[in-house]
Amino acid sequence: MKTFDTAFIERLYRSMYLIRRVEEEIARIYPTDKIKSPVHLSIGQEAVSVGICEALRDGDVVFGTYRGHAMYLAKGGDLKKMIAELYGKITGCARGKGGSMHLIDTEKGVMGTSAIVGTTIPISVGYAYGLKYNGSDSVVVSFFGDGAIDEGAFHESLNFAALKKLPVLFVCENNFYAIHSHHLSRHHSDNICERAASYGMPAEKIEDGDIFRIYESAGKHIEAIRQGKGPVFLECITCRWKEHVGPNDDFHLGYRSEKEVACWKEKDQLTRLRNLLSSNNVSVIENEVEQEIKDAFEFAEKSPFPEGVVLYEDVFKES
Amino acid sequence: MNTQRLLSYPEAIREALNQEMERDPSVIVFGLGVDDPKAILGTTKGLVERFGPHRVFDTPLSEDSMTGVAIGAALAGLRPVHVHIRMDFMLLAMNQIINMAAKMRYMFGGGDIYVPLVIRTLIGKSWGQGPQHSQSLYPLLMNIPGLKIVAPSTPYDAKGCMIQSIRDDNPVVFIEHRLLYYQKGHVPEETYTRAFGKARLLAEGSDITLVGISQMAVECLRAKRYLEEAGISAEVIDPVSLSPLDIDTIASSVSKTGRLIVVDNAWMVCGAGAEIITQLIERNINMQVHRMGFAFVTCPTTPTLEEHFYPNAKKIASRAYEMLYPDRKPWTPKTELQLEEIEFKGPF
Incomplete structure (x- = not known):
């Protein structure tokens, strides 16, 4: 693996730290009921979003899932608008109408997340069709979990993307569980990449969660996609530390062991990055990020809830 | 004389599609069979030759995902017309239509998110269309906020509604009935829109x-x-x-x-x-x-x-x-009127 300069590692660390700390703050505040939306925390899975989004450039877009905080922030989504959205405030990125599961920041290329598993995959593909149609060299990244592999839309979308050689990178964040159901209880065998490849695209699996590997691999694939070589599939094995929905651990449920998660905590990419930086640099970054988070939660607290009249707005766009 | 010009219902739709595709290069048309020899009962005939396969294309039998593709293309600035030759087949696309197309603008708080999408869908009737080729599911869709639904019965309204549907910035379900395809009527050659919400x-x-x-x-x-x-x-x-x-x-x-x-x-x-x-x-x-x-x-x-x-x-x-006349005995028309249109005869 090539060596990365300090500035780049600082960028990664900043993004990773921001996501981790935002999620921790959400978990801390959640019991107060100030957050008016179910939350599906990304803690433990940050490296996938950060590694891939760092390989993108302006004009590239991402679509994701209800577990979308990491993707939203890694792509540069506005933190204040995100927290305000979770608080149900009019200043939220969806004016309080979407909540945690429907984050969007079109200026930053975050094109939306969905609560229905697999639904943004074909939409990503359609967006890629539009980019190609308009002669753009931007690319789309479609993020989804291993649960989406079970959906027909996943297979239909890969087929069509390959058929039309569309500029899309499919990223399966495989944390092994669709809620509490293990992927090998839903799949005949551990062959997600083989299935993706059979539709006619390169498919790669990254098993160790290494953020540098994810970044380098994504960068290589995105470059090929940008050159018009068609879609690529990337499976990133990862681990959700918290419960499926909510701020807590869930080992008491018994569907997975603490040990299973512990081995991922041992190779936490946030800690790894921190150890690559000087303590001075780390504290500068952390202080800045802490302030940013504090400001965002204050912004959300102070923002008003939508007035009743807002209920009937945004159903249709007036031409 | 334009005022005397008669077109059939499918001719009116084909003319609307041609005129809008000519006017606006962001309009694309796709769906099962749109570029095949039968061309959706003639409504898409000649479009692929005129506008090219990047604007008019057949699709895999993937109704749900192709609806998602249409939504994504719409978000990227295109104006897709997605065709279902049977409304019954459209049931496979309900997830994308109801959970995404209808809701996206609202659940993302308006702003620059909108979905200019036309879903053309045909209802079958007679000559053994039977359980799964005859359904007419607009009541299901009327129950969903965020969708516009039109079902014009005349060629004049078919053309005007189609142009309006394409220019509308929201998802529109455009319902056509197979038997209406035998209707002929006055249709001006120039483009015109037919405002929604007007009977x-x-x-x-x-x-x-x-x-x-x-x-x-x-x-x-x-x-x-x-x-x-x-x-x-x-x-x-x-x-x-x-x-x-x-x-x-x-x-x-x-x-x-x-x-x-x-x-x-x-x-x-x-x-x-x-x-x-x-x-x-x-x-x-x-x-x-x-x-x-x-x-x-x-x-x-x-x-x-x-x-x-x-x-x-x-x-x-x-x-x-x-x-x-509730007190009179029941009455049934005795004369047999000449039907103004030919009844549909299969096979399809």
Whole structure:
């Protein structure tokens, strides 16, 4: 693996730290009921979003899932608008109408997340069709979990993307569980990449969660996609530390062991990055990020809830 | 003379598509069979030759995902027209239509998110279309905020509504009925739009209002002819736009006639008729009402049962007569009118 300069590692660390700390703050505040939306925390899975989004450039877009905080922030989504959205405030990125599961920041290329598993995959593909149609060299990244592999839309979308050689990178964040159901209880065998490849695209699996590997691999694939070589599939094995929905651990449920998660905590990419930086640099970054988070939660607290009249707005766009 | 120009219903749709694709390079048309030799009963004939395969293309049999593709393309600035040759097939796309297309603008707080998407969908009828080639699912869709739904019955409205649908910045479900494809009517050559939320008064009358949806508008016009022999004057309205619904036009007609039959081109439970009548009751309109629609069973294939399944002009006329003259014995039209259109004969 090539060596990365300090500035780049600082960028990664900043993004990773921001996501981790935002999620921790959400978990801390959640019991107060100030957050008016179910939350599906990304803690433990940050490296996938950060590694891939760092390989993108302006004009590239991402679509994701209800577990979308990491993707939203890694792509540069506005933190204040995100927290305000979770608080149900009019200043939220969806004016309080979407909540945690429907984050969007079109200026930053975050094109939306969905609560229905697999639904943004074909939409990503359609967006890629539009980019190609308009002669753009931007690319789309479609993020989804291993649960989406079970959906027909996943297979239909890969087929069509390959058929039309569309500029899309499919990223399966495989944390092994669709809620509490293990992927090998839903799949005949551990062959997600083989299935993706059979539709006619390169498919790669990254098993160790290494953020540098994810970044380098994504960068290589995105470059090929940008050159018009068609879609690529990337499976990133990862681990959700918290419960499926909510701020807590869930080992008491018994569907997975603490040990299973512990081995991922041992190779936490946030800690790894921190150890690559000087303590001075780390504290500068952390202080800045802490302030940013504090400001965002204050912004959300102070923002008003939508007035009743807002209920009937945004159903249709007036031409 | 343009004013004399007659086009069939599919010709009107084809002309609308041609004109809009010519005007706006962001318009694309796709769906199963749009570029095949039959070209969706001729409505997409010649489009691929004229505009190229990047703008007009066949798709895999993936209704749900191709709807998602249409949504994504719309977000990227295109104006897709997605065609389902059978409305029954569109059921496979309901996840994307209802969970995404209808909701995206709202759940992302408006702003620059909008979905200019046209979903063309065809209802089948007669000659053994049977359980899964005959469904008419607009009541399901009327229940969903965020969708516009039109079901024009005349070639004139078909062209105007198609152009309006393409130019609209929201998802529009454009419902066509196979039997309407035999309708011919005045269609101007120039482009024009037909505003949504405006019903069409097809024929004036004074004794009873007949509201017919999609092909049932034609059956209501025929019923009006039958009723003339009984000395009854029927007013006939095609709502054209089911969502939004122009209740004002219907209300003003019913206020005049005092009687209403809504003939749904679908099952009646929670249907358009139920909605129209409820809205009229909420306006305290003094009226007699009746609903007609599909028998509440699956559509059978054999013609002897199919005959009982659908409302038709004679049944509508009989029911109207009964509303006017509840004390007289039942009446059925005796004469057999010449049908203005050819009935659909298979095989498809």
